[in-house]
């Protein structure tokens with residue numbers, strides 16, 4: 001039974017929330033607008049590092065630090081989008097990968113007095129923890145985690161409500177139209193470039209919110225949390241849930257974490273001393289990697305039998321084939 | 323032709339009465355002026371138009387054989403393509419380096435020969451997208467539905483009215499991707515009209531539309547003209563051109579080779595040579611089969627000699 005509780009636990013933990021937010025951002029980019037942003041990790045990194053460094057090195061109070069970090073995410077979106085969004089879709093994809101890697105390199109090797117290289121930044125959570133109304137931990141979470149989780153999921157709810165309202169507005173209609181045929185939208189007098197830029201900024205800012213939650217949960221910020229895996233896992237979650245549905249990134253992310261932890265615990269249990277799987281087939285050191293293989297297999301099967309994702313509409317898929 | 327139709331065409335035709343029947347003729351009130359526009363694709367000069375004026379408030383047809391450069395010319399006018407040389411003006415304003423969406427905002431809205439309906443939006447949503455100056459299309463106003471719901475309702479009313487005209491009202495909640503080819507053409511034209519353009523440019527609007535509906539839509543296009551809209555359309559169907567256009571511009575091999583009212587264009591020898599072929603006015607069945615055979619043989623002979 002604790003197998004399930006363990007998995008459920010991880011599926012709602014702060015790190016899961018940070019992926020949920022990253023995936024919601026990607027849903028705006030890719031799901032609704034058709035923009036391929038492979039650098040979502042950079043947005044989360046700018047959020048996390050922005051907040052941490054401003055608090056630790058510049059003594060900025062929590063709220064202004066958060067706001068300034070979001071301004072950083074907006075600037076990052078402009079850097080990625082301004083030169084590429086007029087061009088074909090692939091240019092954005094390439095530039096976002098490159099920018100994300102450059103950002104990670106800067107955080108891990110430059111400005112060591114602020115970023116602290118691989119050790120990262122610590123000691124920025126005091127203000128946030130002071131606000132914690134909980135007396136003690138509960139349902140298996142520490143007092144701290146409980147506070148981060150409360151704030152994190154509240155944030156997710158707010159963001160989802162905002163995205164929901166936006167996507168059923170005429171603004172959302174323009175985005176969905178751009179995803180399908182930019183020229184049709186242009187011919188009706190809409191500034192496609194500006195809408196794409198707005199979408200890139202919005203999704204990036206939501207990604208930065210994910211960076212906040214992850215950093216506050218962990219109590220530290222390291223460059224390695226923001227490698228390309230981050231982006232691709234977030235993409236996987238989005239596609240698992242079904243792109244262009246408001247709730248899908250949440251369900252996809254929670255399910256993904258659940259599966260991952262479930263597999264991990266399960267594999268650990270059936271291997272090694274207590275388990276029935278012989279050591280020559282699989283030993284406990286290997287389970288960390290094998291679980292990714294198994295989760296990957298499950299995802300493949302899901303995509304084969306339900307290509308539209310859990311929430312997607314099969315009718316929409318069918319329409320692609322004229 | 324019904325009498326009232328003749329009359330409304332009369333008003334438009336009167337404005338063009340004194341215009342010379344030659345390529346590049348000056349018009350009394352041009353909405354579009356084109357000067358020395360060229361566009362080259364590799365070694366092929368797809369468009370090479372010296373001077374052309376499109377009269378305001380009339381229906382102008384742009385005709386020419388396949389590959390004459392009509393669609394390319396549309397692209398150049400509407401900012402979807404950039405000319406290698408030359409200038410184009412809308413209402414006297416140069417369109418040099420003006421983005422396609424701005425051209426549309428200035429009142430020149432086009433449809434595409436290969437339709438561009440948004441398949442994953444419903445027919446009604448496609449129509450609503452066409453409406454201009456929507457407050458709800460601003461990011462900050464998007465979540466505040468009370469700000470834009472009134473406007474949306476008015477736009478929906480207008481959309482439904484147009485859909486009824488175009489016989490698509492029963493389809494309003496279907497995905498546009500489920501429409502037939504002809505229905506897509508209709509939806510795209512209706513959507514362009516949602517923009518309420520000053521000048522609407524239709525690239526083969528009636529291709530694949532059934533004859534009965536075609537007649538009623540032609541009537542609609544004429545009523546748009548009578549309300550002051552300017553129409554420029556590309557069409558291969560000569561009956562339609564004869565029926566609704568006030569003025570015809572003929573392109574061949576990228577250049578404008580003739581201009582004039584439909585009846586004179588149809589009998590212009592250059593046009594016939596370039597485009598219509600020798601038998602355009604005669605019904606095939608009227609001809610003596612022997613005669614056709616003899617003619618064809620003569621042609622083959624001539625070709626053989628030419629090749630030799």
Ligand SMILES: Nc1ncnc2c1ncn2[C@@H]1O[C@H](COP(=O)(O)OP(=O)(O)OP(=O)(O)O)[C@@H](O)[C@H]1O
Pocket residue numbers: 363366368386387388389390391392393394395435
């Ligand atoms: N993007 C392009 N690249 C290369 N050549 C092109 C391109 N677009 C058009 N052309 C060429 O330019 C010429 C004019 O094409 P265009 O589409 O303007 O003709 P059209 O008059 O619209 O013909 P149709 O009546 O068949 O639609 C053709 O020879 C075509 O092959």
Ligand SMILES: [Mg+2]
Pocket residue numbers: 392393394435525
């Ligand atoms: Mg064409």
